[in-house]
Amino acid sequence: MIDRNLIGKEAEPGHVTINAESIKEFARAIGETNPLYLDEKAARAAGYANIVAPPTYPIAFMAESMNPDLFIELNLDITTVVHGEQEFEYQRPLVAGDTLTVHAKLADAWEKQGRSGTLTFVVFEANAVDAANKPVYTSRITLLAKQAQEEIAS
Amino acid sequence: MSYSVGTELPTLKIGEITKPIIAEYSRAAKDLNPMHTDDEFAIMAGYPGVFAQGMLGMGFLSRHIVGICGVGKLRKIKVRFKTLTWPGETITCKARVTEVNGNLVTCDIQTENQDGEPKVTGTATFEA
Numbered sequence: 001m002i003d004r005n006l007i008g009k010e011a012e013p014g015h016v017t018i019n020a021e022s023i024k025e026f027a028r029a030i031g032e033t034n035p036l037y038l039d040e041k042a043a044r045a046a047g048y049a050n051i052v053a054p055p056t057y058p059i060a061f062m063a064e065s066m067n068p069d070l071f072i073e074l075n076l077d078i079t080t081v082v083h084g085e086q087e088f089e090y091q092r093p094l095v096a097g098d099t100l101t102v103h104a105k106l107a108d109a110w111e112k113q114g115r116s117g118t119l120t121f122v123v124f125e126a127n128a129v130d131a132a133n134k135p136v137y138t139s140r141i142t143l144l145a146k147q148a149q150e151e152i153a154s
Numbered sequence: 155m156s157y158s159v160g161t162e163l164p165t166l167k168i169g170e171i172t173k174p175i176i177a178e179y180s181r182a183a184k185d186l187n188p189m190h191t192d193d194e195f196a197i198m199a200g201y202p203g204v205f206a207q208g209m210l211g212m213g214f215l216s217r218h219i220v221g222i223c224g225v226g227k228l229r230k231i232k233v234r235f236k237t238l239t240w241p242g243e244t245i246t247c248k249a250r251v252t253e254v255n256g257n258l259v260t261c262d263i264q265t266e267n268q269d270g271e272p273k274v275t276g277t278a279t280f281e282a
């Protein structure tokens with residue numbers, strides 16, 4: 001059973017500095033050719049401090065920026081965890097050189113009877129703020145996990 | 155460009171998804187899940203082989219919408235990873251306007267394969 005008392009619990013804040021080379025690698029991997037993601041000069045000419053990150057780039061540092069303790073506390077069967085939904089809301093574009101503090105919490109958790117047993121749904125919400133403590137984006141990630149076999153048997 | 159409810163926006167053809175494309179995304183996204191890079195692992199887990207990351211499809215959708223609205227104009231994107239995308243499938247991104255509220259345009263978005271089967275589906279809101 002998922003411990004619903006954990007809903008609302010916050011993880012230790014995480015910290016990350018956004019790296020230009022990592023942005024470029026990510027942009028190329030999704031087939032981007034927009035120079036604002038790939039070329040510092042083009043980004044500066046457009047008024048940005050450095051190259052801009054594509055909208056889904058935060059996934060590349062999600063693990064690094066989120067303290068795993070809260071996830072571990074949920075005691076999900078990691079081998080069955082599937083990414084079900086993803087949402088991003090943006091307050092401004094993320095730019096190389098940004099230093100973010102990521103405040104993550106368990107936003108919701110519930111269980112549902114599926115075709116192959118009980119499914120657990122968990123939603124993590126992460127709010128990223130910059131060095132001036134201004135919001136940059138919010139991420140909501142919904143994960144699904146099958147309930148552990150031994151738990152079903154007991 | 156002016157937007158009205160029901161308008162189909164220009165599609166973005168991504169092309170054929172290959173194992174190297176999937177592996178490149180794993181590296182770039184620091185996705186350590188061997189399900190996307192190791193056929194034997196995926197087969198042991200009950201799949202026919204490796205498959206694409208849902209987030210790769212979301213990356214394509216964000217590329218599609220930003221290609222239309224411009225960098226810095228995307229306000230929100232939300233997707234559901236409906237069905238898996240397999241190597242060999244040819245992916246296209248589609249968007250249809252569902253709401254216009256002042257300068258904010260909301261679309262239904264999806265990636266689909268060559269048979270029109272939806273893969274990653276959701277909504278996006280941008281500043282027109």
